[in-house]
Amino acid sequence: MNKFLITGFSGFVSRHFLKYLESNKIKATIVGLDIRNPESINESFKYIKYDFKKLDLLQKDYVDDIIGEFKPDYILHLASLSSVALSWNEPSQCFINNTNIFLNLLEAVRNHRLSTRILSVGSSEEYGDVKHSDLPVSETHPLSPSNPYAVARVSQEFLAHIYVNGYDLDIIMTRSFNHMGPFQKDIFVVPSFAKQLIIISKHPNKKGELFTGDTNIVKDFSDVRDVVSAYYLLFNKGKKGEIYNVCSGVGISLKKIISIMCEYLDIEVIVKIDPNRIRKSDSKMIIGSNKKLINLGWKQKYQLEDTLSDIINYWKIVEYSHEMHANF
Amino acid sequence: MNKFLITGFSGFVSRHFLKYLESNKIKATIVGLDIRNPESINESFKYIKYDFKKLDLLQKDYVDDIIGEFKPDYILHLASLSSVALSWNEPSQCFINNTNIFLNLLEAVRNHRLSTRILSVGSSEEYGDVKHSDLPVSETHPLSPSNPYAVARVSQEFLAHIYVNGYDLDIIMTRSFNHMGPFQKDIFVVPSFAKQLIIISKHPNKKGELFTGDTNIVKDFSDVRDVVSAYYLLFNKGKKGEIYNVCSGVGISLKKIISIMCEYLDIEVIVKIDPNRIRKSDSKMIIGSNKKLINLGWKQKYQLEDTLSDIINYWKIVEYSHEMHANF
Numbered sequence: 001m002n003k004f005l006i007t008g009f010s011g012f013v014s015r016h017f018l019k020y021l022e023s024n025k026i027k028a029t030i031v032g033l034d035i036r037n038p039e040s041i042n043e044s045f046k047y048i049k050y051d052f053k054k055l056d057l058l059q060k061d062y063v064d065d066i067i068g069e070f071k072p073d074y075i076l077h078l079a080s081l082s083s084v085a086l087s088w089n090e091p092s093q094c095f096i097n098n099t100n101i102f103l104n105l106l107e108a109v110r111n112h113r114l115s116t117r118i119l120s121v122g123s124s125e126e127y128g129d130v131k132h133s134d135l136p137v138s139e140t141h142p143l144s145p146s147n148p149y150a151v152a153r154v155s156q157e158f159l160a161h162i163y164v165n166g167y168d169l170d171i172i173m174t175r176s177f178n179h180m181g182p183f184q185k186d187i188f189v190v191p192s193f194a195k196q197l198i199i200i201s202k203h204p205n206k207k208g209e210l211f212t213g214d215t216n217i218v219k220d221f222s223d224v225r226d227v228v229s230a231y232y233l234l235f236n237k238g239k240k241g242e243i244y245n246v247c248s249g250v251g252i253s254l255k256k257i258i259s260i261m262c263e264y265l266d267i268e269v270i271v272k273i274d275p276n277r278i279r280k281s282d283s284k285m286i287i288g289s290n291k292k293l294i295n296l297g298w299k300q301k302y303q304l305e306d307t308l309s310d311i312i313n314y315w316k317i318v319e320y321s322h323e324m325h326a327n328f
Numbered sequence: 329m330n331k332f333l334i335t336g337f338s339g340f341v342s343r344h345f346l347k348y349l350e351s352n353k354i355k356a357t358i359v360g361l362d363i364r365n366p367e368s369i370n371e372s373f374k375y376i377k378y379d380f381k382k383l384d385l386l387q388k389d390y391v392d393d394i395i396g397e398f399k400p401d402y403i404l405h406l407a408s409l410s411s412v413a414l415s416w417n418e419p420s421q422c423f424i425n426n427t428n429i430f431l432n433l434l435e436a437v438r439n440h441r442l443s444t445r446i447l448s449v450g451s452s453e454e455y456g457d458v459k460h461s462d463l464p465v466s467e468t469h470p471l472s473p474s475n476p477y478a479v480a481r482v483s484q485e486f487l488a489h490i491y492v493n494g495y496d497l498d499i500i501m502t503r504s505f506n507h508m509g510p511f512q513k514d515i516f517v518v519p520s521f522a523k524q525l526i527i528i529s530k531h532p533n534k535k536g537e538l539f540t541g542d543t544n545i546v547k548d549f550s551d552v553r554d555v556v557s558a559y560y561l562l563f564n565k566g567k568k569g570e571i572y573n574v575c576s577g578v579g580i581s582l583k584k585i586i587s588i589m590c591e592y593l594d595i596e597v598i599v600k601i602d603p604n605r606i607r608k609s610d611s612k613m614i615i616g617s618n619k620k621l622i623n624l625g626w627k628q629k630y631q632l633e634d635t636l637s638d639i640i641n642y643w644k645i646v647e648y649s650h651e652m653h654a655n656f
Binding site for chain 2 (some may be wrong): 087088091092095096099100103104106108137142145146147151154155158159161162163165167
């Protein structure tokens with residue numbers, strides 16, 4: 001029986017990680033931590049059992065108590081203030097919170113002398129702007145963080161190295177690129193498209209306007225279900241102190257995502273640029289190399305089209321259930 | 329009349345900065361901040377006047393009030409928990425304190441919409457281990473911090489970039505290499521040698537044992553009086569958002585420093601390695617390139633031999649005054 005501590009338990013990545021364990025019949029006891037309550041989880045689990053504790057990871061003593069008592073074999077550290085846009089509004093808070101919650105976890109593991117394997121989830125934002133000729137970017141590329149969130153992530157990674165080399169903690173670091181899938185909140189770009197497009201698909205003429213930022217932006221999107229399989233693989237086969245890009249290796253423009261979704265929904269849209277959605281110093285193109293992860297045995301299962309149709313179908317259900325609530 | 333806010337006011341670098349302003353007849357009003365009281369300053373100043381406020385820079389609101397009221401033209405940010413050795417004992421505190429005090433300053437300047445020029449003092453520790461073939465290391469060399477203090481410094485520098493690019497703050501960053509001079513505390517290596525050697529010089533046979541760490545370590549030492557002249561130059565001619573090594577460009581082994589001091593004192597010592605003084609993951613050799621600073625007009629005035637004899641003479645006075653106190 002594996003013991004997992006998951007931070008950011010109420011987020012969509014954690015939810016998919018649970019599903020991954022269950023569907024692969026991996027027996028696990030889980031303690032989930034989050035500052036927000038999780039949405040109700042409908043699935044019944046046979047192989048995993050979980051306990052949720054609502055807390056602020058900045059409460060160092062509380063975190064220390066929980067880790068000392070539970071003695072996790074693994075910590076999946078997903079919690080973060082991960083919005084780049086918000087990080088520009090509160091740069092100091094973004095930096096302090098993201099780095100401090102990470103340090104609280106590491107200090108607890110160090111304090112209780114545990115041999116816990118920790119997965120420190122980082123971000124492609126750490127690379128900043130990368131020259132086209134250096135794409136797909138590999139893990140050895142210099143880091144050049146260009147927003148407060150990215151700086152916090154780089155600091156987290158440097159701190160992880162210190163705790164590996166200085167205190168022999170067992171930490172593996174990721175630089176996770178964009179990921180998407182069902183249950184992701186609509187403050188993120190793809191679900192926000194899905195939600196708008198579903199509304200358009202209900203128009204009698206199946207035509208409408210979509211409000212977006214810059215649709216020429218190219219990012220490296222993975223299906224969240226492939227991402228959590230990578231995280232599980234890293235817990236089992238990752239090398240202590242190493243950094244792994246978690247990415248598809250393929251660049252996809254937002255334009256293309258919109259076009260695939262429109263085709264699936266059989267609608268026509270006029271794209272309207274909303275200046276509020278243009279993000280400050282956002283990089284125009286980022287694609288990662290996933291060779292290191294693939295060498296470890298990672299296999300991606302989801303095609304872009306399948307991911308996008310699953311997202312649309314998820315939002316159809318959400319919208320439908322909202323309508324039901326509105327009607328009754 | 330220039331208005332300077334100096335953090336870490338009670339440290340030896342600040343003291344030399346004041347002396348620099350005075351001896352160059354630079355009129356200045358100074359607010360000095362420190363968590364410790366400054367040692368009594370005997371000099372009478374004609375060109376500068378200063379006001380000291382004892383505070384913890386982690387007190388964000390207090391820092392904000394002071395900066396909002398004083399509206400400094402320049403901030404010389406010297407305050408830090410700068411001991412690498414101690415940073416291994418309290419990694420989390422070292423990181424959090426060093427980065428948070430810096431953020432509190434930046435946020436105050438941003439909040440009051442000041443055009444203050446800020447000198448963010450960093451460290452050669454940011455480079456970590458550098459291959460011999462890359463020495464002297466220049467500002468474009470990748471950073472590889474290998475202790476908690478160094479990670480804090482790198483994070484500070486990345487944060488500085490964000491505040492320059494994202495909020496148009498006027499920040500100049502240094503990577504300051506080892507510096508030494510009168511008034512430096514004997515927790516640092518050169519004054520600790522000086523103190524021990526002076527005691528030996530009082531032995532009738534002028535022989536004795538010196539306890540050290542690894543004396544083969546080569547570092548780039550500058551005279552603190554050259555360092556503060558660099559800081560003043562950077563306030564006046566440095567380019568916003570740029571990083572400058574502050575260093576002599578020459579590597580000096582601890583062995584050589586001991587030998588010069590022994591010659592000056594006309595003593596013979598047997599060097600004893602004290603395992604407690606060997607620092608964890610300490611880099612064996614670091615030399616910086618000071619081309620960028622020299623191109624700005626920096627001139628070093630102090631020869632190594634002069635610096636070391638000044639340090640010895642300073643410690644002779646300190647020891648003498650201690651003896652006087654003990655006798656009366």
